[in-house]
Amino acid sequence: MTDRYVDELFSEAPVLGASIIVNPLSRLVMDPERFPDDRDEPMAAKGMGAVYTRTSNGRFLRPASFGQAERSEIMSQFYEPYAEAVERQVTLLLERFGRCLIVDAHSYPSLPLPYEGPALRRPDICLGYDDYHVPQGIVDQWALCCEEACWTVGFNEPFSGSYVPLRFYGKDSRIRSAMIEIKRSTYMDELTGSRLPRFGEVQRLVGEILGLAVERI
Numbered sequence: 001m002t003d004r005y006v007d008e009l010f011s012e013a014p015v016l017g018a019s020i021i022v023n024p025l026s027r028l029v030m031d032p033e034r035f036p037d038d039r040d041e042p043m044a045a046k047g048m049g050a051v052y053t054r055t056s057n058g059r060f061l062r063p064a065s066f067g068q069a070e071r072s073e074i075m076s077q078f079y080e081p082y083a084e085a086v087e088r089q090v091t092l093l094l095e096r097f098g099r100c101l102i103v104d105a106h107s108y109p110s111l112p113l114p115y116e117g118p119a120l121r122r123p124d125i126c127l128g129y130d131d132y133h134v135p136q137g138i139v140d141q142w143a144l145c146c147e148e149a150c151w152t153v154g155f156n157e158p159f160s161g162s163y164v165p166l167r168f169y170g171k172d173s174r175i176r177s178a179m180i181e182i183k184r185s186t187y188m189d190e191l192t193g194s195r196l197p198r199f200g201e202v203q204r205l206v207g208e209i210l211g212l213a214v215e216r217i
Contacts, residue, residue, distance in 0.1 A: 001027050001056055003107045004193060009182065010105045012207035016214050018103070019089055023082055028052055028061060030078045032086075033104075033163055046115050050079055056113040087165040094174060101135055101217050102177035103210065104128070104163040110185035112158070120158035124151040124186050128160045128179035133169075135176035141212045142180070149205055151186075176217075180209065 007022050014020060023032055030051055038044035047054030051071045053062050062070075093100040108126070112118050125146045127139050143153045162179035164170075184190050187202040 001113075003105075004184070005188060005195065005199070006105050006107050006182070009107075009187065009203050009206050010103075010210070011203070012210055013103070016210055018210070019093075021082075021086055021089060025078060028055070030074055030082075032079060032082045036075065036079065036083075036166070048115065050075065056115055058114060083165065086163070087167055090165055090168065090175060094172075099174045099217065100176070101138070101213060102163060102175065103213065104177060104179035106159070106179060106181045107184050108159065108181050109190060110183055116158060121154050122158055122183060123154035124183050126154045126157060126159055126179070126181035126183075128156050128181065129162050129177065130164070130170075132173065133162065133164050133175055133177045135178050135213070135216070138176070138213050138216045139178055141216065142178075142209050145209055145212060146205070151205070180206070182206070 007020070010020070031048070032050075034043060034048075034050040035041040036050050038049040041049045043049060047058070047061070048056075051074050053060065053066065055061050090100050090102070108122070110122060112120070112122070125142075127142055129135070129139060139155070143155075146153045159179070159181055162177040164175055164177045168175050182202065186196075187199045188195055
């Protein structure tokens with residue numbers, strides 16, 4: 001469940017002028033990618049809303065006494081400050097440049113976890129986006145760049161969508177957002193957690209992808 005080394009893989013972003021916001025917490029504490037209201041979040045049905053109540057294998061994560069008061073405390077202590085930080089940064093960029101591109105960086109395991117659809121493709125790179133906020137042209141360029149490096153690419157598979165602050169979601173087309181999910185087996189040993197020798201190669205490819213985005217915007 002951990003996006004191990006993703007901050008390092010995307011370390012070229014500040015050099016290119018981007019701001020980075022890193023969530024230092026495990027998803028088992030809170031997941032900032034989920035809608036805050038479980039009624040709006042499809043994954044809440046599996047116990048994996050903004051505050052998980054079950055693990056990836058479906059086992060109970062919280063004690064039986066865990067209730068709305070405890071959930072609200074986690075949301076106010078962790079979820080809301082993260083969401084506010086991203087919204088604040090996006091607002092500043094809109095005021096300065098009149099537009100903003102969000103790159104939602106993740107990784108995922110080579111084998112599906114129990115809660116995932118086992119029939120979905122698991123390419124080397126998954127590019128996710130919402131049709132309203134998709135950065136036209138950039139996603140296609142990213143895919144071409146990856147394919148030229150002999151990497152397999154999927155669109156919204158096995159994961160879909162990309163982070164946009166709720167204040168702007170589906171409302172402000174000046175904000176473009178795309179998710180880059182990297183399959184962990186391309187850069188790390190999933191059993192030991194250690195980097196593979198090609199870690200630097202993956203890091204350079206990510207830097208090239210980010211550079212293409214800068215050229216387009």
